Amino acid sequence: MQLAHVVGSVVATRKHEALRGPALLLVQPIDGAGASQGSPRLAVDAAQAGPGDRVLLVMEARAAATALRRRTAPVEAAVVGVVDQVDIVLPPTVREA
Numbered sequence: 001m002q003l004a005h006v007v008g009s010v011v012a013t014r015k016h017e018a019l020r021g022p023a024l025l026l027v028q029p030i031d032g033a034g035a036s037q038g039s040p041r042l043a044v045d046a047a048q049a050g051p052g053d054r055v056l057l058v059m060e061a062r063a064a065a066t067a068l069r070r071r072t073a074p075v076e077a078a079v080v081g082v083v084d085q086v087d088i089v090l091p092p093t094v095r096e097a
Contacts, residue, residue: 004029005017006049006058007040015087022046025079027057032088043077044068056081 004027012024029037034054039060046067049055051080056066057079063072064078 001080002029002054002059003032003036003086004041004043004079005034006051006053006055006079008051016074018068018070019044022068025049027055027079028076029046029057031035032056032086041077043079044073044075045079047079047081048081049079049093054083054086055079056083 006025008026008027010026011023012019025043025045026040027043028040030044031037031039043057047055057077058067060075061076064075065073067078067080068075
């Protein structure tokens with residue numbers, strides 16, 4: 001799973017039958033601090049996210065299709081949740097003896 005920021009939506013006049021209904025989103029993968037990681041990706045929305053939302057993204061075909069509840073859907077990435085907050089917990093500093 002990967003954090004991402006929704007940067008836009010995609011409109012397709014023709015879609016595979018299994019993709020009718022859910023929105024297509026353009027998402028930018030990010031790290032925990034919000035910095036961009038790599039190139040934007042196309043993802044199918046299984047969480048009713050929208051532009052500006054920080055989201056949780058799965059980038060494996062089987063997980064993405066399962067999130068949509070459409071096992072035959074030709075997808076590689078899906079938005080599976082909207083993230084409200086990210087807390088980064090750093091391990092305690094190891095002190096040398």
